[in-house]
Amino acid sequence: QGGTFVTINGTNLFGGGTSIDVVHIAGTESTIVSDDPAQVVVRAAAAAASTQGDIVIVADTGATITEVGVWEYLVAGEILTVSPGNGQQGTVVELIGTNLLITGDAVDSV
Numbered sequence: 001q002g003g004t005f006v007t008i009n010g011t012n013l014f015g016g017g018t019s020i021d022v023v024h025i026a027g028t029e030s031t032i033v034s035d036d037p038a039q040v041v042v043r044a045a046a047a048a049a050s051t052q053g054d055i056v057i058v059a060d061t062g063a064t065i066t067e068v069g070v071w072e073y074l075v076a077g078e079i080l081t082v083s084p085g086n087g088q089q090g091t092v093v094e095l096i097g098t099n100l101l102i103t104g105d106a107v108d109s110v
Contacts, residue, residue: 001074001102002046006030008055008067009039015063026053026071047073074102 006025013035014020020035023042030042040057052072057065079097087093093110101107 001076002044004044005033006042006044006055006071007039008042008057010065011038013037013040013057013059013065015057015059015061015065017059017061017063019060020057021060022058024054024056024058026051026055026073028073044073049073050075075099077102 008023014037020032020040023030023032023040025042025044026047028045028047030044033041033043035041050073052069054069055067055071059065077097077100079095079100081094081096083094083096084091095110
């Protein structure tokens with residue numbers, strides 16, 4: 001999903017240069033958080049739909065590193081109803097929606 005931090009490990013990720021210019025995840029440009037020749041951390045941008053694709057790193061030299069088919073954007077969860085609409089501490093609240101666990105087994109926190 002958009003906003004996910006992705007760590008990419010490898011060797012010579014700068015492709016002989018001094019930095020990385022851009023990282024594309026399944027065709028969508030991501031935000032580079034940190035980079036060095038052995039590890040790049042990016043924040044995935046939101047995608048318009050669920051899609052699978054490659055991770056492509058482009059160094060400042062123009063060198064390109066591609067890992068084929070390693071990423072899947074998942075459909076974001078959506079809360080459809082909240083009941084009750086108000087309460088106080090200790091009130092049990094029911095959330096109904098779609099894809100709320102994404103690929104998880106349980107809710108961690110609300």
